Amino acid sequence: MALAPAPATSRFARTPHVVRKERAQAVAKAVFAVMAAAMVVPLVLIVTYLVVRAWPALGPEFILDVPRRGMTDGGIWPAFVGTLYLVGLSLLVSTPIGVLAAIYLNEYARDSWFTRVVNLAVINLAGVPSIVHALFGLGAFVYAARLGYSILSAALTLAIMTLPVIIASTREALASVPMAFREACWNVGATRWQTIRAVVLPNSISGILTGVILQVSRAAGETAPVMFTGAVFFKAVERGRLFPYGLKDQCMALSMHLYTLATQVPNVKESLPYATAVVLLGSVLLVNATAIALRVLLRARKRW
Amino acid sequence: MSAGFVKTIEVQELRLAYDSTEVIHGITFDVYKNEILAVIGPAQSGKSSMLRCLNRTIDFTASARWSGSVRVDGEDVRRTRDVFALRRKIGMVAPLPVGLPLTIYDNVAFAPRCSGLTRRADLDPIVERCLRQAALWDEVKDRLASLGTALSGGQQQRLTIARALSHQPEILCLDEFSIAIDPVTTMRIEDALKELRREMTIVLVTNLTQQARRLSDRTLFLWEGEVVELDRTEVIFSEAARSQRTRDYVNGVFG
Numbered sequence: 001m002a003l004a005p006a007p008a009t010s011r012f013a014r015t016p017h018v019v020r021k022e023r024a025q026a027v028a029k030a031v032f033a034v035m036a037a038a039m040v041v042p043l044v045l046i047v048t049y050l051v052v053r054a055w056p057a058l059g060p061e062f063i064l065d066v067p068r069r070g071m072t073d074g075g076i077w078p079a080f081v082g083t084l085y086l087v088g089l090s091l092l093v094s095t096p097i098g099v100l101a102a103i104y105l106n107e108y109a110r111d112s113w114f115t116r117v118v119n120l121a122v123i124n125l126a127g128v129p130s131i132v133h134a135l136f137g138l139g140a141f142v143y144a145a146r147l148g149y150s151i152l153s154a155a156l157t158l159a160i161m162t163l164p165v166i167i168a169s170t171r172e173a174l175a176s177v178p179m180a181f182r183e184a185c186w187n188v189g190a191t192r193w194q195t196i197r198a199v200v201l202p203n204s205i206s207g208i209l210t211g212v213i214l215q216v217s218r219a220a221g222e223t224a225p226v227m228f229t230g231a232v233f234f235k236a237v238e239r240g241r242l243f244p245y246g247l248k249d250q251c252m253a254l255s256m257h258l259y260t261l262a263t264q265v266p267n268v269k270e271s272l273p274y275a276t277a278v279v280l281l282g283s284v285l286l287v288n289a290t291a292i293a294l295r296v297l298l299r300a301r302k303r304w
Numbered sequence: 305m306s307a308g309f310v311k312t313i314e315v316q317e318l319r320l321a322y323d324s325t326e327v328i329h330g331i332t333f334d335v336y337k338n339e340i341l342a343v344i345g346p347a348q349s350g351k352s353s354m355l356r357c358l359n360r361t362i363d364f365t366a367s368a369r370w371s372g373s374v375r376v377d378g379e380d381v382r383r384t385r386d387v388f389a390l391r392r393k394i395g396m397v398a399p400l401p402v403g404l405p406l407t408i409y410d411n412v413a414f415a416p417r418c419s420g421l422t423r424r425a426d427l428d429p430i431v432e433r434c435l436r437q438a439a440l441w442d443e444v445k446d447r448l449a450s451l452g453t454a455l456s457g458g459q460q461q462r463l464t465i466a467r468a469l470s471h472q473p474e475i476l477c478l479d480e481f482s483i484a485i486d487p488v489t490t491m492r493i494e495d496a497l498k499e500l501r502r503e504m505t506i507v508l509v510t511n512l513t514q515q516a517r518r519l520s521d522r523t524l525f526l527w528e529g530e531v532v533e534l535d536r537t538e539v540i541f542s543e544a545a546r547s548q549r550t551r552d553y554v555n556g557v558f559g
Binding site: 110111180181182183184185186187188189190191194198199202203 | 361389396405419467
C-alpha cells in the first residue's frame with residue numbers, strides 16, 4: 001500500500017477546533033478561579049467590619065472584665081467562662097459516647113435491623129434544627145430529669161446536638177482506613193479489637209479528632225439550646241475568676257450574650273456587641289486552626 | 305508424591321453463595337501434607353473465596369453463606385473452638401501486597417504479639433527467621449524501624465509473606481502473589497517457596513499456568529466454581545489431561 005501524501009500543513013497547526021477548545025478551557029478556568037476567590041470575600045469583609053467596629057472595646061481587659069453599668073459597659077468574662085464550661089462539659093459527654101458508638105457501628109456491627117435503626121437515628125438527629133434540640137433539652141433535662149435551668153442541662157443538650165455529627169465524622173474517619181489492612185490482621189489471627197488498636201485507630205485518629213474539634217465551634221456558636229436550658233441574661237461573677245460556676249448554676253454564654261447585647265439592652269456602648277462577636281469568632285477560628293494544625297501534624301505521621 | 309498421603313486439608317462438597325448468587329458449586333478436594341497444590345482457573349472461578357473459607361475469614365463477609373465441610377488437620381473449621389488458632393495455623397498472602405502501616409519489625413512481630421509474645425528476646429529471632437525465609441532480610445536488616453509501607457511493591461509482597469510466616473503456620477496459602485510484582489522478584493519468591501515446602505504445605509492460587517507448572521506437585525483446575533480436574537501437575541500439563549477444557553486452558557486456547 002502506498003504511503004499517504006504528506007499533509008500540506010504541519011501536523012501541529014492550530015485548527016479551529018483546537019482554538020475553540022483552548023478558549024473554552026480558559027473561560028472555564030477563569031470562572032472557577034473567580035468563584036474560589038469570591039468565597040474568601042465575605043469572610044474578609046465580615047472579619048474586617050467586625051474588627052473595625054469592635055476596635056475601641058477590644059483588648060485583654062474586655063475578656064477579663066465583668067459587664068458593668070447594666071451591661072452597657074465593661075467586659076464579657078462571665079460569658080466567656082460560661083461558654084468554656086458549656087462546650088467543655090458537652091464534649092466531655094458526647095465525645096466518648098460518639099466515638100465508641102461509631103467504632104461499634106463501623107467495626108463490629110453487622111447489617112441488621114438494629115444497626116439500620118441506629119443509622120437512621122444518627123442521620124435524622126444530625127439534621128434536627130438546634131431549636132428543636134433546645135426544646136428537647138428543656139423537656140428532658142430541665143423538667144423530666146429535674147436538673148433545672150443549669151449548666152448541666154445546657155451542656156447535656158449541646159451534647160445531644162453534637163453527638164450524631166461526631167458519630168458520623170468518626171465513622172467516616174474509620175471507613176477511610178483501607179479494608180485490606182483489617183483483612184491482613186485477621187488473616188494472622190488478630191481479633192477485631194487487636195486490629196482496631198494496632199491499625200485502625202492509629203490511622204484514623206486525626207480524622208476523629210478533627211471531627212470532634214469542629215463540633216467545639218458548633219457548640220460554642222449555638223444560642224437556642226443554651227438559652228432554653230441554662231444560659232441567662234446576667235450573672236454576677238468576680239472579675240477574672242476561673243471557676244465561678246457550679247454544675248447546677250445558671251451561667252452566661254457568649255452566643256447568648258451577643259444576642260442580648262444586640263437586641264435587648266438599651267444604650268449599650270456601640271462597640272460592645274461587635275467586640276463580643278470578635279471574641280466568639282476569634283475563639284472559634286482558634287479552635288479550627290488547632291484542628292487543622294493537629295491534622296497536618298498527625299497526617300505527617302500517617303503511614304501509607 | 306514425595307510426601308506421602310497425609311491429608312492436611314479436606315474439602316468436601318463446599319458450596320458458597322454471596323447473597324443468592326452461588327459462586328462455588330460443591331467442590332471436593334484434599335491437600336496433602338508438604339505438597340504444593342496449585343489452584344488455577346480464570347477470574348471469578350471461586351479461587352479466592354475458597355481460600356477465605358479455609359481460615360474462615362469468609363465470616364467477615366456478612367452476605368456469605370456456605371455449606372459442606374472443610375477440615376484442617378482433621379478438625380472441622382466450623383466447629384473449631386479457637387478460630388484465631390486456626391487462622392494462625394494458615395499463613396495467608398493476598399494478591400496485592402499489604403504492608404501494614406507499621407514499622408517493618410512490627411509488621412512481622414504483629415502476629416506473635418497478638419498471640420501473647422511481648423519480650424523482645426522472643427520476637428527478634430522470629431522476625432529475623434521470617435524475613436530470611438521471605439528473602440527480604442538482607443535488604444531490610446539495617447532499617448527494621450522504618451515503615452513497611454515505604455518499601456517497594458515487591459519488597460512489600462515479601463514482607464507480607466514474612467508476616468504470614470510469623471505465626472509459624474503449617475499451611476501457606478498464596479493468592480496470586482505475583483500479579484503486582486516484577487518477574488525477578490517473582491522468581492526470588494518462588495525459590496523461597498521451594499525452600500519452605502520442606503516445612504509446610506503450600507496452596508498456590510495462581511493465574512500464571514506456567515508458575516503452577518514450575519512449582520506444584522499437583523494442580524487443581526477450578527472453573528466457574530467447579531473442579532474441572534485435579535491431578536499430578538505433569539498430567540494436567542500434558543495431553544493426558546482428561547478434560548478437553550483443561551488442555552485448552554493450560555495451552556492458552558481459552559480463559
